[in-house]
Amino acid sequence: MTHAPRRPRSRRPSPHRYARIAAAALLSLTAAACGGGEKSPTGTVYIGGKNDQPGFNLHSQHTDRGFEVDLAAYLGERLGFTPRFHDVVSAEREQELDGESPASELVIATYSITPQRDEQVDFVGPYFVTKQGFLVREDYRDIRSEKDVEGKVVCTVAGSTSAIAQLPADTTPHIEIDYSTCVRKLQQGDVDAVFTDEALLYGYVEQQKSSKVPLKVVPDVSFGTINRYGVGLREGRPEFCAELREALRKYLTKEWASDVKVQLPALVAAYPGDWENRFRPDPQDLDVYSSCKG
Structure with missing residues (x-):
């Protein structure tokens, strides 16, 4: 998937960022007029991602490549939108989805589901599990x-x-x-x-x-928690959340393994015969960890 070149990171919002915010606001208003603003958006959907993470999302030569790029493409194909990534750092992921006019519709950025984050945004997932x-x-x-x-x-x-x-x-x-x-x-x-x-x-x-x-x-050395990556979205969109959840459930059974093999070969090589058991969530886990229930 090819996108326009990106700017270097900046802590100060640029005119382009304000343009994204305005576009996201217009998209939300259009969706609201057509059915309560809950269903999947159509057209271009801005997604906050990390563009410097090889294997998951690496922006190089005007192209995004990685597992999360493949995931976003699958979700877009299933739900009828075209994903467009822009860069977000770890500390600013909640801000991407904040307010009535968020900069992003979704955040797909190795974004671990935690109770603290779930108080600020909604999650669909997990799509990856890792220590x-x-x-x-x-x-x-x-x-x-x-x-x-x-x-x-x-x-x-x-x-x-x-x-x-x-x-x-x-x-x-x-x-x-x-x-x-x-x-x-x-x-x-x-x-x-x-x-x-x-x-x-x-x-x-x-x-x-x-x-x-x-x-x-380093083999067999770990601290911290088990992390479960989820797709972040703004709170209060239960129908969109449910549509994402069901699309992601299909992804886990249909495309997940082949995408991991292509994008994360070193991980597959490190755990021959066992990498799916270690890193692939049970599709039923989506009912436990996603913000939308039922």
Whole structure:
């Protein structure tokens, strides 16, 4: 799926962002006029995503590629809209869906479903399940067990579930705005490890396998919680929520495995014969974790 080139990230809203907000507002008004504003929107739907996460969503050469891009394309095909991604950082995902005129209709950005977030936005999911782990340089041998994390400098991202995980007391957290910055600092030797969701880490392993500083995920070392990725949407749209849920349920049984094989080959290689059991949610879990019930 090809989109227009993106601007570098900016903390200040640009005229283009205001244009997206206006477009989303117009879309909401049109939907409201046709049936209460709850059903699936049509036409172009703006989606907040992370465009620097290989395997899930990487923007390169004017093209978005990754598992979440494939997921959005499937949902759009099933529900009749055309997805268009724009960049959002972890700490600003709730803001993307905030207010009467949100910047995005959906957020698909390795967005873990948590009770705290569910108070601010609605979720449909999960579409991926993963524990948290550590990414290190391939030649690094100093982390082999949980106790070895003590005394290390560990990079993670503001607004993520990893940033609030309970690491050993003398671990030094290094907080960045995105994981690509953490990975760069890891390869430069500025930090000892990157800490986030294991599935996400394998995307960087694949991306950097031919670089001068290849990377690996530390086996069997994890802190924090099990994370369940969901599609975020603004609260109060139960019909749209239910339509997304049923489309996602079909995706889990029809397209999920083939998309993971294509987009996350390092993850599949790390768990031969067991990767689906580890990372694919049970389709019935959507009834438990989605905000829309029944």
